[in-house]
Amino acid sequence: MRKTEIVPFVKWAGGKRQLLSQIQERMPENYNHYFEPFVGGGAVFFLTQPSKALINDINKALINTYQRICDSPKEFLSEVNKIDSEMWEDGKQYYYSIREHYNDKLMKSEYDVELAALFVFLNKHCFNGLYRVNGKGLFNVPYNNSRRASVEENIIWAVSEYLQNITILQGDFEDACKEAKKGDFVFLDSPYAPLNPTSFESYTKEGFDIESHKRLAKLYDELTMRGCYCMLTNHNTDLINELYGNKGYKIDVVSVRRMINSDASNRVGEEVIICNY
Structure with missing residues (x-):
């Protein structure tokens, strides 16, 4: 096959x-x-x-993203597309507002579909795709000046289908x-x-x-x-x-x-x- x-x-x-x-x-x-x-x-x-x-x-946020793409690909894509479509004229200002919202959810341990979408948006719009946190565990990587789409939908659907029979641990x-x-x-x-x-x-x-x-x-x-x-x-x-x-x-x-x-x-x-x- x-x-x-x-x-x-x-x-x-x-x-x-x-x-x-x-x-x-x-x-x-x-x-x-x-x-x-x-x-x-x-x-x-x-x-x-x-x-x-x-x-x-x-990395709990990373594994949450794998799990959400596996279990809820449609909802995940809806959240990512919403975040992408709302990007303001000032991409830098928007990026830092998203980063602040992401960190707020981390502090509240809200590991949900929205956090997964925020995680991917930040990954695609931060410097070199780094995942770095400070001593408090808050994401602190700067903006990379990109306005690219955060995902390719066909890839997300393919990943979700493949992950169905995979054990995912954190x-x-x-x-x-x-x-x-x-x-x-x-x-x-x-x-x-x-x-x-x-x-x-x-x-x-x-x-x-x-x-x-x-x-x-x-x-x-x-x-x-x-x-x-x-x-x-x-x-x-x-x-x-x-x-x-x-x-x-x-x-x-x-x-x-x-x-x-x-x-x-x-x-x-x-x-x-x-x-x-």
Whole structure:
């Protein structure tokens, strides 16, 4: 049966669109269930479209959006189109009013269809599709001067149809992997280890610090012992090589463009793709 082509409905920092071919060629030919504990924009997930899959992310607003698109695509599209159609002459002023409304709903824990629509609008109209929050957990990324439509309706309908038989979780990456068994494939695309070891920026208020990276490396070892196929991607840093080197894992270094760095001369770098098979 031919798969419908699906692309991510959000842009996500650290997204794997530019590495898709290199990731796909390294995936195991056959596996049982697919697990992705840090789904983000889901570039790999939507490309491969496994029939048996579990996706997860710590970002509650992101997972709310996946769930709303899955359960209520018509209502979601209605909300997004309403937000898009009401954009004022002053796009910047409108963007910041939407951001304020979004943060107000976050403070009230109103994880509903409207929040999902606001989330996607902000993603498409903020700087580089970043999701960054301050110490209070409030979204604080500036406007990117775009007036583009927030969604392509055909993509949303395709995503909703595909997600019907997918398990969608929100929580810690270890919890998301509890049911992973021998023969399952686990794709681990965690928040990046910093290029500068002294700077850790978080995309959720919970953050992802050095201890989180150590805990992830321990999980990778445990999943390997269970007989799972594991693939992990991250920056090619001393920390990552220290955590995964000398264990018999296959570590491939690949060149990437870094789209978020404001200095164009610093936009070329290296990442690693680590496999245990």
